[in-house]
Amino acid sequence: MKSKNLYKYILGIADNSLILGQRMGELCGHGPSLETDIACTNISLDLFGQVRSYYQYAAKIAGDNRTEDDIAMLRKEREYVNVLLVEQPNTNFAYTMARQFLFDAYHLLFLQELEKSNDLTLSAIATKSIKEASYHQRFSSDWIKRLGDGTEESHQKMQEAINGLWTYTDELFHQTEADKAMVEQGVGVDVTKLKEVYYKQVGQILEGATLEIPESKWFQKGGKQGIHTEHLGYLLSDLQYMQRTYPNMSW
């Protein structure tokens, strides 16, 4: 393999989009209304498109017979390095939108920095993805406002969703060994530097939506090391079913 750290670094970015894309895809045919159903699956499609570019690049760096599909579909749970936030299940629509919003705010900041990477492939994927991610952010922020500043019930559900998911936000800004190595080479993004502006931007939207910013300072972590919540296994069994049952299947 040409660069183990680069390979790991790419998976660190791509796995977030894959797992969140799968979660949003689960709403296909199950969204609360036709329009939101289509919106969620459109977001899923964008994320999967980005993921393909990342995994194709990772497969090239791996330099063996691995394909983008092998990397996406045939790893074990502990080998996925997505943050815990994105694997949290769709409980109600407020929760789904809160998860999307908390990720979108990070995703956009991250991509804007990745665009400056001296790795031309990563920079190109970032440039393409920024346009899509900013659209996602507009959509999810809008729902934070509508539900937060909506009826008594929608406000309560959105506040509960934000409170419940807040504990997963800090992990977005943790650095892995691969991250540090890639930052040093001018390839990767120093996520620790995004933290302040992230909480500021998120705080502004929450306040505008009459929601309270959670005060808890206790945060969950582990996803970036492959230690996941109980929800990921179920998601993967769904995601990987066809590939595991009919190896090498094609349409």
Add this chain to the structure above:
Amino acid sequence: MIEHADIDSELIPILDQVSDPEIPVLTILDMGVVRQAKLDGDLVQVVITPTYSGCPAMDVIADDITAAFNKAGYKTNIELVLTPAWTTDWISQEGRNALEKYGIAPPLDADADKDALLGNKKIVKCTNCGSQNTKLVSQFGSTACKALFKCEDCQEPFDYFKCLK
């Protein structure tokens, strides 16, 4: 006709036969997804770029290009590139006209688009009756590149091609 791409003029009539599988009134040249097409002996080197990362039409478009050139007696080598990233500015005027006639409102410029999608201004023209008294129904439509609008005069729903810059 094609200002932002580098395409050998003799190849244009062949590429012009290939249309976007999801918006059949648009050729891929009108759409601006062909960035380069160069003849090298009997081999055509084609460079295409996706509209959206996850656009499922790209694979079909690549197959259709190969088929069209095969029919004309050429071999093809197709490469997919991400930079420079596709923008709706590359949709030709012919393409914009065709979109409107087909019932999809063509993309506005970036500022107007933002106003339209945030509901600040009523500027997207109904493709059925031409009224600007229209309303955003959903930021996401039937494909990744469209949003859903409704005309408040004639009550018809219609797609709006989102501006991507």
